[in-house]
Amino acid sequence: MLLAALKHPLTDVLLGLDRCVTRGGGRALAMIFLGLGVGWWAYVPIHELLHAYGCLLTGGTVEQLDIAPLYGGALLAKVIPFVNGGGEYAGQLSGFDTFGNDWIYLATVFAPYLLTIFPGVYLLLVAGRRRKPVLFGLSLPLALAPFISLSGDAYELGSIIVSQLSPWREPAVSDALRGDDIFLLVQQWAEQSPSPWMGGLLAVLVGVAWAFATYGLGRLIGASPWHRPPSEP
Numbered sequence: 001m002l003l004a005a006l007k008h009p010l011t012d013v014l015l016g017l018d019r020c021v022t023r024g025g026g027r028a029l030a031m032i033f034l035g036l037g038v039g040w041w042a043y044v045p046i047h048e049l050l051h052a053y054g055c056l057l058t059g060g061t062v063e064q065l066d067i068a069p070l071y072g073g074a075l076l077a078k079v080i081p082f083v084n085g086g087g088e089y090a091g092q093l094s095g096f097d098t099f100g101n102d103w104i105y106l107a108t109v110f111a112p113y114l115l116t117i118f119p120g121v122y123l124l125l126v127a128g129r130r131r132k133p134v135l136f137g138l139s140l141p142l143a144l145a146p147f148i149s150l151s152g153d154a155y156e157l158g159s160i161i162v163s164q165l166s167p168w169r170e171p172a173v174s175d176a177l178r179g180d181d182i183f184l185l186v187q188q189w190a191e192q193s194p195s196p197w198m199g200g201l202l203a204v205l206v207g208v209a210w211a212f213a214t215y216g217l218g219r220l221i222g223a224s225p226w227h228r229p230p231s232e233p
Contacts, residue, residue, distance in 0.1 A: 009147065009215050012121075016128020016136050028133040035137020043141040044071040047112040048091035052082065054111025055096050060104045064095030092180070102160055109157050109180075113214050116145050121218030122227050143218065146211035150204075155182045158206030159199075168199040177203060 020028045045067050052062045065080075066087025067073030073085035087094060098104040120142030127136035146154055156179060163174035176192060177199050179185045189195040221227055 005216055006212060008219055009144065009212070012124060012128065012219070013140070013144070016124060019128050020131050020133040020136050023131050024133055028131075031133035032137040035134040036140050037137075039138035039141045041071060043145075044068075044090050045073070045076060046115075047145070048093060049076075049080075050112040050115070051093045051108055052096070055093070055098065055104060055108040058104045058107040059101065060096055060098045060108060062093070062096045064093075065091070066094050067091045102164070105160055106157065109153050109160070112153075113146055115142050116214055117218040118221050118227070120145065121215060122222035125219070125222045143215070146214045150207060150211060151182045152180045154207035154211050155203055156180045156207075157210055158203035158208075161206050162199050162203045165199075168196060173199065 017032070020032060024031070048065055048067055052065045055062055062082045064084050065082050066084050066089065067076055068087060068090050069085050071090055073083065073087075073091075075085075077083045077085040082095075084094075093108070096108065098108065120139060123135060123139035124143040126132070127139055141148070159177045159179065162168055163177050168174060168177055173196050176185075176189065177196050182200070182204070185200065189197060189200065
């Protein structure tokens with residue numbers, strides 16, 4: 001049962017890809033890539049805005065949200081006061097305050113992944129079963145977002161949870177563990193003594209478990225009587 005659940009993200013994608021391409025050939029593959037490109041371009045700013053509003057709606061404040069101009073950051077900056085059209089990443093919530101409340105922090109990080117739970121995985125299943133290549137491509141960023149974020153948000157969620165445990169609860173260690181870029185954190189840990197390597201490894205494992213659980217919940221909802229993908233025509 002557990003092994004099957006771990007396989008679902010991969011098998012859902014491969015089966016959907018196979019069904020789309022078997023009937024549509026190279027044209028269907030091109031349409032999948034078209035949908036993927038459009039879906040990714042639209043998803044990046046939506047994802048970052050959900051981070052911001054997840055923080056605001058649970059009691060935090062937002063000072064700055066960076067979104068690259070390629071993803072509409074310059075345009076969004078004209079209509080949303082806290083958006084900055086730039087930054088080092090495609091998007092990053094670079095200025096926010098949770099007032100030390102980890103529930104607000106967790107909600108801030110988790111908010112965009114509600115779209116994975118629904119409608120992301122459901123759309124992936126529908127598009128694969130009905131052989132809709134554009135929709136299949138569009139659904140990929142939504143459905144697979146938790147896995148795409150393993151070195152970012154997934155790790156950050158894991159680090160928030162791990163930092164509640166006694167070995168890593170001290171503020172200095174907790175602050176060193178937390179972040180949305182594990183590669184940058186690893187560089188910092190190499191210069192620290194003592195370095196929180198074990199806490200970081202545990203946070204990675206928690207993040208991976210969270211990614212599979214989030215996809216699994218989306219799959220459970222997608223297979224429910226209310227959201228079951230339509231049968232093959």
